[in-house]
Amino acid sequence: MTTNRRYTRRAALASAAAVALVAAVAAHAQNDSNTADEIAKYRQMLAEGNPAELWEAAGEELWKKPAGPKKASLERCDLGKGPGVTKGAYAELPRYFADAGKVMDLEQRLAWCRVTLQGLTEAQAKANPFSSQGKPSDIERMVAYITGESRGVKMNVRLDHPEEKRVYALGEKMFHYRGGAYDFACATCHAVDGQRIRLQDLPNLLKDKGAQAAYTTWPAYRVSQGEVRTMQHRLYDCLRQQRFPEPAYGSDVITALTMFLARNANGGTYDGPSMKR
Numbered sequence: 001m002t003t004n005r006r007y008t009r010r011a012a013l014a015s016a017a018a019v020a021l022v023a024a025v026a027a028h029a030q031n032d033s034n035t036a037d038e039i040a041k042y043r044q045m046l047a048e049g050n051p052a053e054l055w056e057a058a059g060e061e062l063w064k065k066p067a068g069p070k071k072a073s074l075e076r077c078d079l080g081k082g083p084g085v086t087k088g089a090y091a092e093l094p095r096y097f098a099d100a101g102k103v104m105d106l107e108q109r110l111a112w113c114r115v116t117l118q119g120l121t122e123a124q125a126k127a128n129p130f131s132s133q134g135k136p137s138d139i140e141r142m143v144a145y146i147t148g149e150s151r152g153v154k155m156n157v158r159l160d161h162p163e164e165k166r167v168y169a170l171g172e173k174m175f176h177y178r179g180g181a182y183d184f185a186c187a188t189c190h191a192v193d194g195q196r197i198r199l200q201d202l203p204n205l206l207k208d209k210g211a212q213a214a215y216t217t218w219p220a221y222r223v224s225q226g227e228v229r230t231m232q233h234r235l236y237d238c239l240r241q242q243r244f245p246e247p248a249y250g251s252d253v254i255t256a257l258t259m260f261l262a263r264n265a266n267g268g269t270y271d272g273p274s275m276k277r
Helices: 003-027 032-047 052-064 106-118 138-148 162-176 186-190 208-215 231-241 252-264
Strands: 095-097 102-104 195-197 200-202 220-222 227-229 274-276
Touching: 052 138, 052 220, 095 162, 102 106, 102 162, 102 252, 106 138, 106 231, 138 227, 162 186, 162 252, 186 195, 208 252, 227 231, 231 252
Parallel strands: 220 274
Antiparallel strands: 095 102, 195 200, 220 227
16 A cells, blocks of 8 residues: 555544544533543544554654765664664653763754764754644654654653753753743643643643653644644643743753653653544
């Protein structure tokens, strides 16, 4: 079956699942228990035809393809487990990298490798991080591939280096920092149990169970957007909804927030890229 036909089939399954969810929610609008059950069924239907597989395949090709002024692939990129090792690497990120002298998340590290190995400028390495209509993102595809290589691996983000501890503490501060037009913080929605916005349950990211359930399923293919969205995009969108200033892609503050969330998810089994509404 060709790539386009596989994509069409998966997209059709996703659309059918979305229609089924809308109908079910309409029928059970007054019953929270039934609504939660139907959402669970919807997610199961989505899991049976996840188009993220196509992003993973494209990302693997990009990872192995010579590119940039140096005409080099990224197969010597060290994600923390040795040059070229992708298996299980994402489950241990963010982490401190001695060669860069800082703590990096996956997307920061990927940009660093594109600069040092392929000879791109930093601006080129970070260009078009999020797909838009007619403009697919190589970054999203490579992130899908790399994260998929940790599927089934337990999260194990460490705080051994002083910089890892510092960045985690900064991320915790960012999580609780209130600001923006709504005077919101990440903690406003994600620091207590049992909250929901519209049909979406809001996990408590300060608890193991909530952090594991949330963090281990990103990146994800968003049915509503027809794209795989990375953790950077997820946090970017959360801050946008809080009416915070737009964060720079690959910024240290986003890495710090990612570090806080990833560490809280330790022990959870990574299961991305997943599929979400």
